Amino acid sequence: MTRVFVPRDAAALAVGADAVAAALAREGVEIVRTGSRGLAWLEPMIEVETPDGRIAYGPVAADEVAGLLNAGLLTGGDHAKRLGRPQDLTWLAGQTRITFARCGIIDPVSLDDYRAHGGFQGLARARLIGPAATIDAVAASGLRGRGGAGFPAGVKWRTVAEAPGATKYVVCNADEGDSGTFADRMILEGDPFSLIEGMAIAAFAVGASKGFVYGRSEYPHANATFAAAIEACRAAGVLGDFDLELRVGAGAYVCGEETALLDSLEGKRGQVRAKPPLPAHHGLFGRPTVVNNVLTLATTPWILVHGGEAYAALGTGRSRGTQPIQLAGNVKRAGLYEAPFGLTLGQIVMDIGGGTASGRPVKAVQCGGPLGAYFPPSLFDTVYDYEAFAARDGLIGHGGVVVFDDTVDMAAQARFAFEFCAAESCGKCTPCRIGAVRGAETMERVISGHDVDANLALITDLCETLKFGSLCALGGFTPYPVMSAITHWPQDFRR
């Protein structure tokens, strides 16, 4: 019987995928629920299995299902919503999908599907070559932490492997709190076994027997899918003596910071720890701990199978491999686009994203979440890699790119950055705890036109203190959105 693939990704559900699946089921169609291919503007995008491969249709509304079936959906028949073969769509054809190779294609909780698409070959390879060679492969790949900090994964793994101690942990940071990012969620919902396999590889490499995934309460569907994936692995016994547990955070943004995350996992307030000691030496419950982002871990199976050099062959400068870029906000084509480092910001926003959804001019693009800088179109030649962004006082962070049209008020955005920092500060260090509140108050005075020059000078000084005096990136990076807004859009602060 012909199978129709309907995404169960939360973004697809948010625009009616369940109703489409129900309408197809009523017509007796065999349905496979998958993750999302990442073309959000075409969701719900369904695919039908034909002798010529899968044919996509989208965006499909539930009340169009009968019409689609009449038009010969099950044989890939013509219809206004017919998109053709997914891999021929410009958006997908232009990508290099490594981390997201299976996402949107397989049934995320079917171990058979995962294996049929190359699953568990990386873990098998690691077990064959041993822990030291596994770490060598990850080091040779040049893979850097995709959570935002960009620390070399191989160095981290080696540090934990060499740390003394019988008990070690692998912790996956799935606390994807940055606005404009959803790649972790898509992996958890679309290819959770790749993360589990990556964690098993990391555990094998460093000598850990227990792993934790710290997810988000804002992602109930991701949590349900991931919990089901863990159960499937346990039932099938594919992980050997490695066990892992999903823990769910509770709405604290700062818990995406690795030491705050560890305190939260220990059942405490999610407060940042001073470093050193590094988590690699003194992490969860005081034990040597690997803390890596979802994308970092989910990429390691590919690296083990294809070799570190194959991954390192992609990218630019010291940013090797691919980055799953997440395009969001006021953009015509929003979604996930995985490509080697090296595109320009302009290519990402204008060519891939197609400019704004509203059709108005782009005014600002915030890269790297709420602590990332706002870029004006005059900086669209900035190359998408860690160093090039840092050179322009920005960061790529977790890969979020949020587009704003010309109706945005950058002074309001700068105020929001302070307000967000004030609300989310863990309270441990003074610059962040007090500075964010004072920053929001001072920005309010600027916006009301009160002594603008003096208050902007005060904010600039305050940002210096936050940047250099804060314990972690929450206080340390809040100056990025604030100062970039002041620097690039000075007119918005003098109305």
Add this chain to the structure above:
Amino acid sequence: MITYEPWSAQRGQEIIDALARLDGATLPIFHALQAAFGHVPPDAVAMIAHTLNLSRAEVHGALTFYHDFRQTPPGRRVVRLCRAESCQAMGGEAAARFLLADLGIGWGETTADGAVTVEAVYCLGLCAVSPAALVDGEPLGRADGLILSQAARA
């Protein structure tokens, strides 16, 4: 609509006991209590502290640190509305103002009839279909004020 059990110390203790053996059990216990009762009742703090051999201050400190945990029951429907940048860029704040004015409440408040609670969240990971919300846990994308109001009152 999600229906919660009325608070019962015995049920609460059962929930706590079932999770107490976990390493760092406080958050899993808070989540389980909130799933059952809609909030984490003040009475539970001492019970958790006793069971986990923690001080009440430690349990209270952890409970109050996290935005998610409520200490009073929510409305029968909970709308978690994203206020972060991607949703801002797509008119999320205007949609939120419409919804709150329509319900006659502010952020974090419950309507007088106990029907709807609106909570602010910062990113639901639905940024590619902004503005977004979770209505009783179900995702809603491209949600303008009218769509939100209908979902809140449905």
